[in-house]
Amino acid sequence: MSDLIDGSENVSVHGIFNWILLLIIFSIITVIGNFLGYKHPMTDSLVGMGILSLITLLGVWMERYIPLNVSSILYISVMGIIIALPGMPTSDFVLYYVSKIELLSIVTVFLAYVGIGMGKSWDEFKALGWKAIVITILVIAATYYGAAIVAHIVLVLTGVPAV
């Protein structure tokens, strides 16, 4: 069982050298996909991926070397938010280059790794049977609709106009 929960959401690749090389590979594949799908110039989007990779690298490094029990997700989010804040000296530069990377280009590459990685769980999945599948589908749908409906009601009550 330990094999199944060995971490699909936490950043956990050790060794800065390995991290950097993996991020370079990921950046190159994303930039190629970004060019094919959205025709963004490769050099600009490479700079954009460089910025995002640097934040990621700092985040995973901080998770391990700062003695707080805080996930890298939080460090990465805070750094990403700060450098893009309106009025920050970095924000023009960051926004120009990061906007050359479409979110969907990152997602497409990311989910290719997810697809290959989840093959490992296939046998356990088959052993579970239809009842567990039905319950999982209902649980995911409930999570999504629960949030969507509450958000919608609050947005309407607080008078946010439909865009």
Added chain:
Amino acid sequence: MGMERITIPDKERKTTSVEHIYREKTDKRILKKNPWRDYRLHGTVLILVVIAELIGTIEIPITKDVAITIMPLIYTIVFGLAFYLIKPIKWIQRKQARIAEGAMMLFIGVLIAKLAVSSGQSIGLIFEMGPALILQELGHLATILVLPIALLFGFKRESIGMTNSIGREPDVAVIVDKYGFNSPESRGVFAIFIVGTVIGTIFISFLVTLSLSFLPLHPYAFAMASGVGSASMNAAAIGPTLAAFPGLETQIEAFAGFSNLLSFCVGIYIVIFIAIPIIERVYNWLEPKIGKDSVVAQKEDE
């Protein structure tokens, strides 16, 4: 079908170190394997991405107003899984899957960083929409509505693990920590975790596509809802939402990213302090009324 099948690899395990079991295990694996050197894996991903982007988005109209959109992200995830499962493809094996899983942990960071930049850019808007962003996290408690169905299916205390949350890593850690590794509650959350891992991203992508056509909700509500507490499901849910509201990309990314961040930060506290106490009570009240013979026990008796 038996729930007991997934308990086979049970080992004695200290429940105190649960939070770090993922990190340490993958750290060890990746350190040994030199993940960047696996050209089979990265080459395959590159080919999948090129093919997916060249095919592009396909729209299948169902009725006049409703269409199912199939985006490149669906091709890469489905083909990726297929490459692992199809026997003639020998260069994608368990080793590559393990490396992919470890590398994915790192690549989540890039995705989160991109969303964070959008959040920073729209920070004013985020504060303005603060109440909706925070309260929608409580909407995740809707999973408790699934409890009666789990009981009717014949699950006993497994149903507590199954329906307290969406059952991703942080939730698994909470349940294992509270009930112990070999408890029925943990078996329940493991089942949801495994099924969610395999079908979650694909399912939520279609769920969102259909909802965008059928439900007249605020675009921001769709964006906030996509932060369900799993980076890959979040990614799969944002795709169709972005495509449905052209011109709102930055705002949708900002809300989706921020709501996912909230799910990570406050999500487990909602599970610990609200979801589990409620679900325990509902279980004790409802189980004697509608509970069936245990599916798990039946299997063991045979």
